[in-house]
Amino acid sequence: MITIRLETESDIEFIREINELAFGQPDEAELVDKLRQSCNNILSLIAELENKIVGHILFSPVAIDSTNGAIKGMGLGPMATLPEYQHQGIGAGLINTGLGTLTKNGCPFVVVLGHPTYYPRFGFEPASNFGIGCEWEIPDEVFMIHVFDKKLLTNIKGTALYREEFNELA
Numbered sequence: 001m002i003t004i005r006l007e008t009e010s011d012i013e014f015i016r017e018i019n020e021l022a023f024g025q026p027d028e029a030e031l032v033d034k035l036r037q038s039c040n041n042i043l044s045l046i047a048e049l050e051n052k053i054v055g056h057i058l059f060s061p062v063a064i065d066s067t068n069g070a071i072k073g074m075g076l077g078p079m080a081t082l083p084e085y086q087h088q089g090i091g092a093g094l095i096n097t098g099l100g101t102l103t104k105n106g107c108p109f110v111v112v113l114g115h116p117t118y119y120p121r122f123g124f125e126p127a128s129n130f131g132i133g134c135e136w137e138i139p140d141e142v143f144m145i146h147v148f149d150k151k152l153l154t155n156i157k158g159t160a161l162y163r164e165e166f167n168e169l170a
């Protein structure tokens, strides 16, 4: 039985390890640590299976820099499942719980940079459908958005900006 819950102080070292093992490098783990320190508006969730932490997801603030002013939402990622626990729905559980929490808190949208075949099942679609671009040069279909408040994003065109810490990712 998998439990998804907010991270606590004592989870931090395990979150670091999960990210390092899943990505095979320390960069994403370092990004998570940096954002935790510098930003008071992250959503960091862990997946626990029989008292072992097996997955992690982070959401952090993203602003769409549009001609009508900035609109604030969240960005999904990094997310990581321990390699030996992947393909069992742990990632899906983390995404669904995170999206549910953010909608409840009034977040108008979530963006993600990721597999174009995976995220649509959670309600994501190409951000370009809404005239929203990414700050980095990436193929159109990998930058997606889940819009909770369609009214707010009507007639908005602009670039979604992640926290500065993402630019320091090697």
Ligand SMILES: CC(C)(COP(=O)(O)OP(=O)(O)OC[C@H]1O[C@@H](n2cnc3c(N)ncnc32)[C@H](O)[C@@H]1OP(=O)(O)O)[C@@H](O)C(=O)NCCC(=O)NCCS
Pocket: 022, 023, 055, 077, 078, 079, 080, 081, 082, 085, 086, 087, 088, 089, 090, 091, 092, 093, 114, 115, 117, 118
């Ligand atoms: C992406 C990831 C967290 C998914 O975790 P999970 O617990 O296996 O997720 P689920 O069981 O819900 O879904 C598995 C699906 O993830 C999809 N997927 C999405 N992004 C993926 C990625 N970057 N690498 C591998 N699979 C990915 C696959 O299509 C897979 O589908 P399948 O089971 O039909 O083959 C996990 O593969 C992982 O830790 N990868 C390494 C880190 C990473 O690339 N993170 C994403 C970028 S932030």
